[in-house]
Amino acid sequence: MQQTIVVPQRDLRPFLTLMATAAAAVFAWLAVSTELGYSPAVYDPAVTAWAVQARHALVTAVAWPLTHLGGTLGLTLLTLTMxxxxLLRGHWRRALVLAxxxxxSSLLTVVLxxxxxRARPSTALLLGEPASSWSFPSGxxxxxxxxxxxxxxxxxxxTASPTRxxxxxxAACLAATAVGLSRVYLAYHWLTDVLAGWAIALVWLCVVGIVALTVLRPRQE
Structure with a gap:
C-alpha cells in the first residue's frame, strides 16, 4: 500500500532555516579549526592513531562494504535504484527531490x-588505495x-505510523554514522572531515526541505 505525502499543517520552513543556520555555524567552526589548527582539529592525529591501533579483521571486513556503499559508485547506484x-510507485515528486x-550534494562536495x-592522513596509515581528492569535508x-x-x-x-x-x-542516523566512522577507521579522513560532512549534510537537507515545501508543495499522490 502506497504511502501518501502529507503537507504539514504548520509551516516548517522557519524551523528548517534555524536548523540550517545552526548546522552551518558548526561547519564553519570545524573549517576554521582545521585551517588554524585549533580544537577540535588538534585532536585529529590522536583519533586517527587510536583508530589504526584498534583495527581488527572483523571490523575491517565491515568497514569496507560500508565505505563502498557511501562512495560515488555505491551512492549513484543506490540513488538510481531508489x-x-x-517512479514505478508513482511518487515522481519524491524521485525528483532525491535526484x-x-x-x-555531489557538486557541493567537489567545490568545498x-x-x-586539506591534506588527507598519511598514506602510511591507509587501508586501501590512496584517494585523489582533498580531505575536507568527507564526501x-x-x-x-x-x-x-x-x-x-x-x-x-x-502517513506512516509514529513508530515507523x-x-x-x-536507521538514517546509524547508516550515516557507520559510513562516516569507516572513513576514519580506514584512515581516509580525519575526524573533523567526517563531522563537517555530517554538518553540511544537515544544512543541505534543510535547504532541500525548504525548496520542496516552497516550490513543489506536494499533494497527495
Whole structure:
C-alpha cells in the first residue's frame, strides 16, 4: 500500500532555516579549526592513531562494504535504484527531490574540497588505495547523510505510523554514522572531515526541505 505525502499543517520552513543556520555555524567552526589548527582539529592525529591501533579483521571486513556503499559508485547506484522504485510507485515528486538533493550534494562536495584543499592522513596509515581528492569535508559522510536523510524525510512527511517514522530516523542516523566512522577507521579522513560532512549534510537537507515545501508543495499522490 502506497504511502501518501502529507503537507504539514504548520509551516516548517522557519524551523528548517534555524536548523540550517545552526548546522552551518558548526561547519564553519570545524573549517576554521582545521585551517588554524585549533580544537577540535588538534585532536585529529590522536583519533586517527587510536583508530589504526584498534583495527581488527572483523571490523575491517565491515568497514569496507560500508565505505563502498557511501562512495560515488555505491551512492549513484543506490540513488538510481531508489528513484526508479519511486517512479514505478508513482511518487515522481519524491524521485525528483532525491535526484536533485544528490546531484546538488555531489557538486557541493567537489567545490568545498577545492576551497579548503586539506591534506588527507598519511598514506602510511591507509587501508586501501590512496584517494585523489582533498580531505575536507568527507564526501562519503556528506552524501550518505543526504541520501539517508532524504529517505527519512519521506517517511516523516508520510502517513506512516509514529513508530515507523522513529525507526526510519534512527536507521538514517546509524547508516550515516557507520559510513562516516569507516572513513576514519580506514584512515581516509580525519575526524573533523567526517563531522563537517555530517554538518553540511544537515544544512543541505534543510535547504532541500525548504525548496520542496516552497516550490513543489506536494499533494497527495
Amino acid at each position: 528513484c526508479a522504485f519511486l 536533485g538533493a544528490m546531484l546538488g 574540497k577545492l576551497v579548503f584543499a 562519503h559522510s556528506f552524501n550518505t547523510g543526504v541520501f539517508v536523510g532524504v529517505l527519512a524525510g519521506f517517511a516523516l512527511v508520510s 517514522k522513529v525507526l526510519a530516523t534512527v
